[in-house]
Amino acid sequence: MTFRGMLLASVAVACAAMPVSALADTSDKKIALSNNYAGNSWRQAMLTSWDKVTGEAVKAGVVAAADAFTTAENQATEQAAQIQNMILQGYDAIVLNAASPTALNGAVKEACDAGIIVVSFDGVVSEPCAWRIAVDFKEMGRSQVEYLSKKLPEGGNLLEIRGLAGVFVDDEISAGIHEGVKQFPQFKIVGSVHGDWAQDVAQKAVAGILPSLPEIAGVVTQGGDGYGAAQAIAAAKRPMPVIVMGNREDELKWWKEQKDAKNYETMSVSIAPGVSTLAFWVAQQILDGKEVKKDLVVPFLRIDQDNLEQNLAKTQAGGVANVEYTQADAIKVIEGAK
Amino acid sequence: MRRTVSADAIRLAIPxxxxxxxxxxxxxxxxxxxxxxxxxxxFNLAVPIALATIAQMLIMSVNDLDLAMGTFVSFVACVTATFLSEEPFFGVLILAGAVAVYAMLGVVIHLRNLPSIVVSLGMSFVWAGLAVLLLPAPGGQAPEWVRTVMTMKPPVAPMAIVASVVIAVVAHFIVMRSSLGVLIRGVGGNQRSVERAGWSVLAARAAAYALAGVFAVLAGISLxxxxxxxxxxxxxxxxxxSIAGVILGGGEFIGGRISPIGAVIGALTLTLAGxxxxxxxxxxxxxxxxxxxxLIIVLALRLLLNRLENRDKRR
Incomplete structure (x- = not known):
């Protein structure tokens, strides 16, 4: 066979093989997780969920590999280098929790140009060639007021606990809460403090503002601050308002105690760290040849009165309520976006 | 003659x-x-690191240390992504001003006899603050021409390699071959004798700082x-x-003993190690x-060879 003949033959083989690999077969594909930080319980839970779900997927032969990489330092330049290394290592898809929404765009573009699927989640990137699984933080804030409007139809005064000042997430959730108050004008925000998403900070801040407040009917929060608020209000011997919780284990435990003691009712909402597994399945679906919109929205994890015990039992001490997504969940999210 | 060549060669050989x-x-x-x-x-992310390393090397050549390098490069990056792409004239003006500030720092450090570590640590907060003022949230847009230059695909060798070689050669000529470079290294080696020879140490130090500013600006733009x-x-x-790159590349903290080619190689080695x-x-x-x-292995290796070199000399 001449060289030319060989070339033609191999092209023919490649053409014949191509449609097969584009259809419903990702068993030879490799997916990598590029993560910029692992220093808190949320991120630890995120990595554990990834290992668990992708480990099973690899064992079942859905994908060939799903390796997690975390940069040693939370720096965009280092993560850019990490992504470039992944390109060299021949991964077919990169699932990305980015250190910066913009500073990785160059590396992400290189990956796209090399034919790699990039799916960013939680910390999303703005590069148009990548997919984004974003959290609708605004809706998370608004839904709290909506819940309160059902619980307390006559309305009342609200205390708002915000997160870390100057962080995008804090602004978004707060904007959503204010939108909700506009929508349900029977509520009025009478006070606002920064709890930095930490129980101790929230407790101090709430204790400080309480004496200046009239009676409050509800407390809207951002997660990680509900337990501290409850402690401060209990210490001031004021009637307990409806405090919206944020899925942390101590918050759920306190809620459970109150529920058993005096039938206390509230709800809890936050983002499940298992969103990394949703991103994994979305990447797998894209590799599978599915048409997927570039911008997807993660459903947030909401805990209500009736499924409190169930969620509390599954949550580790000191951890965050979590949910691991399945392939079917990912398909639902993809379909929902169309 | 042979001995001196081999000393220089060893200095470069290890990196x-x-x-x-x-x-x-x-x-x-x-x-x-x-x-x-x-x-x-x-190697492409090593290009800005190499430029920052050369900048740090220039400061180290006059026995100083710049702890503001990272924040300054960040500041330049913010200027590049905002002013330089929207209002190029104004952007160039700001960057020129930043280089002038660097030269002035050299003057102040020399006149007041201040420790450079303290001054640059203080300046790092200034640069970080300015960067946050310019870009409170991540964003901005790289100017088209910068993007074109950095993603160029020259024949034979990729852009990252070509750029590294160019940086090394240019820095080598400035520092090792020009009279200004000799003067700057002289200040690091023996300030008093340079003074006695009738040169202005003040001007030399200011020039070293200004040159460092220029290289750091280039680092930010390329990043x-x-x-x-x-x-x-x-x-x-x-x-x-940048400090690690200089030391890896055969430079020393004092004495004006530096090697531009080594510094670029040091920056590449650090990137590659990751x-x-x-x-x-x-x-x-x-x-x-x-x-x-x-890092420690490479430095230990160097120490060992330095000792061998010294023993040779003593013989």
Whole structure:
């Protein structure tokens, strides 16, 4: 066979093989997780969920590999280098929790140009060639007021606990809460403090503002601050308002105690760290040849009165309520976006 | 004669050797890297680091140390992604002003006899603050021409390699071959004798700082060319990386003993060390430690050879 003949033959083989690999077969594909930080319980839970779900997927032969990489330092330049290394290592898809929404765009573009699927989640990137699984933080804030409007139809005064000042997430959730108050004008925000998403900070801040407040009917929060608020209000011997919780284990435990003691009712909402597994399945679906919109929205994890015990039992001490997504969940999210 | 050549050669040989060994190991682990695109991916983020390393080397050549390198490069990146792309004239003006500030720092440090570490640490807060003012949230857009230059695909060797060679050669000519370079190194080696010879140490120090400013500005611009946009914290790591790069490349903290070619090789080695560890699949908890271990091994090697060299001299 001449060289030319060989070339033609191999092209023919490649053409014949191509449609097969584009259809419903990702068993030879490799997916990598590029993560910029692992220093808190949320991120630890995120990595554990990834290992668990992708480990099973690899064992079942859905994908060939799903390796997690975390940069040693939370720096965009280092993560850019990490992504470039992944390109060299021949991964077919990169699932990305980015250190910066913009500073990785160059590396992400290189990956796209090399034919790699990039799916960013939680910390999303703005590069148009990548997919984004974003959290609708605004809706998370608004839904709290909506819940309160059902619980307390006559309305009342609200205390708002915000997160870390100057962080995008804090602004978004707060904007959503204010939108909700506009929508349900029977509520009025009478006070606002920064709890930095930490129980101790929230407790101090709430204790400080309480004496200046009239009676409050509800407390809207951002997660990680509900337990501290409850402690401060209990210490001031004021009637307990409806405090919206944020899925942390101590918050759920306190809620459970109150529920058993005096039938206390509230709800809890936050983002499940298992969103990394949703991103994994979305990447797998894209590799599978599915048409997927570039911008997807993660459903947030909401805990209500009736499924409190169930969620509390599954949550580790000191951890965050979590949910691991399945392939079917990912398909639902993809379909929902169309 | 032969002896002096070999001393210089040894100074350069170790960084070059470590780079070659690391490169060999990376190629062995990841044969895919042994291509035009592969080399570019391995090294393109080393280009801004190499420029920052040269800047740090210039400061170190006059026995000073710049702890503001990372924040200054971040600041330049923010200027590049905002003013330089929207109002180029104004952007150039700001960057020129920043270089002038660097020269002024050299003057102030010399006149007031201040420790450069303290001054630059203070300045790092100034640069960080300005960067946050310019870009409170990550964003901005790289100017088209910067992007074009950084993503160019020259024939034969990839952009990252060509740029590294150009940086090394230009820096070599400025520092090792020009009379200004000799003067700057003289200030680091023996300030008093330079003074007695009738040169202005003040001017030399200001020039060294201004040149460092120019290289740091280039580092910031090239970084934005690679990332396409900026972030006020984008280059914080560069402070330590640049110092490590100079030392790895055969420079010393005092005495005006520096090597521009070595510094560029040092920057490349540092970048490569990160990739090497990641290809090895070392857990991130160990990676910083492992990176440190590579540094210590190279430095130990140098110390050993320095000692051999000294023993030769004594004979």
């Amino acid at each position: 070059a050797l470590s780079l070659a060994i690391l490169l060999g190991a990376v190629f062995w682990l990841q044969p895919r890297a042994m291509s035009y695109i592969g080399l570019n991916l391995l 934005v060319g690679l990332t396409t946009s900026a972030d006020a914290n984008i280059a914080l790591r560069y402070t330590l990386l 990739s090497f560890l990641s290809f090895l699949r070392i857990s991130p908890d160990w990676q910083i430690g492992a990176q440190g271990a590579i």
